[in-house]
Amino acid sequence: MTTKRTYLDYNASVPLMSAAREAMVSALDVVANASSVHMDGRNNRGLVEKARSNVAKLVGADPANVVFTSGATEAAQLALSPLLQDKNSPVTLSNLYVSAIEHPCISNGGRFSDNDIETFPVTGQGIVDLALLKEMLANRNTKSPFLLALMLANNETGIIQPVQEVFAMVKNAGGYLLVDAVQAAGRIAIDMHELSADFLILSSHKLGGPQGAGALVCGRGNLKPSPIILGGSQENKLRAGTENVAAIAGFGVSAQIAVEQLEHMRKIAYIRNDFELKLSALSKNLDGRFGSLKIFGKDVDRIANTSCFAIRGINAETALISLDLDGISVSTGSACSSGRIEASQVLNAMGVDEEEARGAIRVSMGWDTTPEDTKRFLEAFASYLRRLA
Ligand code: PLP
Numbered sequence: 194m195t196t197k198r199t200y201l202d203y204n205a206s207v208p209l210m211s212a213a214r215e216a217m218v219s220a221l222d223v224v225a226n227a228s229s230v231h232m233d234g235r236n237n238r239g240l241v242e243k244a245r246s247n248v249a250k251l252v253g254a255d256p257a258n259v260v261f262t263s264g265a266t267e268a269a270q271l272a273l274s275p276l277l278q279d280k281n282s283p284v285t286l287s288n289l290y291v292s293a294i295e296h297p298c299i300s301n302g303g304r305f306s307d308n309d310i311e312t313f314p315v316t317g318q319g320i321v322d323l324a325l326l327k328e329m330l331a332n333r334n335t336k337s338p339f340l341l342a343l344m345l346a347n348n349e350t351g352i353i354q355p356v357q358e359v360f361a362m363v364k365n366a367g368g369y370l371l372v373d374a375v376q377a378a379g380r381i382a383i384d385m386h387e388l389s390a391d392f393l394i395l396s397s398h399k400l401g402g403p404q405g406a407g408a409l410v411c412g413r414g415n416l417k418p419s420p421i422i423l424g425g426s427q428e429n430k431l432r433a434g435t436e437n438v439a440a441i442a443g444f445g446v447s448a449q450i451a452v453e454q455l456e457h458m459r460k461i462a463y464i465r466n467d468f469e470l471k472l473s474a475l476s477k478n479l480d481g482r483f484g485s486l487k488i489f490g491k492d493v494d495r496i497a498n499t500s501c502f503a504i505r506g507i508n509a510e511t512a513l514i515s516l517d518l519d520g521i522s523v524s525t526g527s528a529c530s531s532g533r534i535e536a537s538q539v540l541n542a543m544g545v546d547e548e549e550a551r552g553a554i555r556v557s558m559g560w561d562t563t564p565e566d567t568k569r570f571l572e573a574f575a576s577y578l579r580r581l582a
Pocket residue numbers: 204205263264265266267296298344346347348373375376395396397398405406407529
């Protein structure tokens with residue numbers, strides 16, 4: 194019996210890369226506070242600034258506009274502020290628009306009051322409904338500026354959103370754009386200026402860096418949300434408190450590797466597509482015992498590492514337990530909602546009915562996934578289906 198587990202849950206968290214671990218361990222040995230002016234402090238400051246430059250490069254931003262946080266959730270809460278400083282003047286935002294498939298760290302609305310949050314829909318293909326969004330923005334009953342949040346790639350389905358088109362609408366209507374690039378970073382090339390994002394959020398552990406580090410990237414130096422954590426003047430006065438230098442150093446290394454490995458990550462699509470072909474063949478051999486296979490987002494742009502599928506009549510929760518016992522880690526929908534029995538909000542927003550959504554399994558791959566890993570998944574899944582029959 195093999196004890197090696199097969200990890201196919203990279204959208205939940207990417208295992209810590211050894212280079213990131215090494216950077217963290219050596220950062221732990223650098224004494225001092227990164228704000229101290231002596232040499233030890235300056236050494237620590239150097240690690241933070243190197244990481245800032247690597248994170249900025251990952252998204253084509255100016256390092257001066259990168260604000261380190263404890264993760265993408267905190268970065269989102271910081272950006273979801275109805276009060277901004279733009280070109281040194283205060284701006285009050287009237288409301289927040291969020292897509293129906295946002296991660297809960299965005300859809301909770303941060304510091305916007307519940308009455309000021311509006312959700313815009315996605316089509317059955319899982320892409321923002323551009324016509325409806327246009328109409329929604331045209332029918333606003335105020336001319337005040339607003340914030341609109343849209344993810345670049347969805348964590349459950351991997352579907353890529355037309356952020357640039359949405360940006361044009363947002364600007365026409367006098368709004369600001371917040372892009373959740375957590376799942377897209379390191380999987381597709383990101384240029385913050387091409388996307389014209391005003392704010393963008395990132396998470397270290399989705400790149401192979403440590404958990405508990407992330408960043409808010411502002412599109413311009415003179416554009417800032419109002420801070421949540423007040424105190425010292427760290428992080429350009431946007432996030433007070435002594436920096437977690439080791440975590441930031443690990444995040445920086447993972448961001449650097451993510452840039453170098455972009456081409457490799459695109460090639461993961463070969464493994465994913467081959468996996469889906471075999472999954473499809475497997476589902477056709479079920480002699481009609483279950484419904485047909487549906488792969489969400491198969492016909493639209495997706496990040497290369499994600500396969501989210503359902504076979505009607507299969508309960509994903511029990512499939513997950515069976516796969517887990519066979520040494521395979523995958524997810525049903527969003528990992529942040531694991532332990533919850535409700536069907537996925539994302540699939541619900543795409544119009545997938547509850548029964549089908551309850552059968553949805555997400556397989557997400559990473560830089561070291563091999564065809565052997567997906568083969569093990571398919572064998573274990575086939576044996577689960579045989580036991581059900
Ligand atoms: N945004 C997306 C799309 C995510 O998938 C996640 C985590 O699952 C987050 C934000 C939150 O990131 P963090 O774990 O760094 O708070």
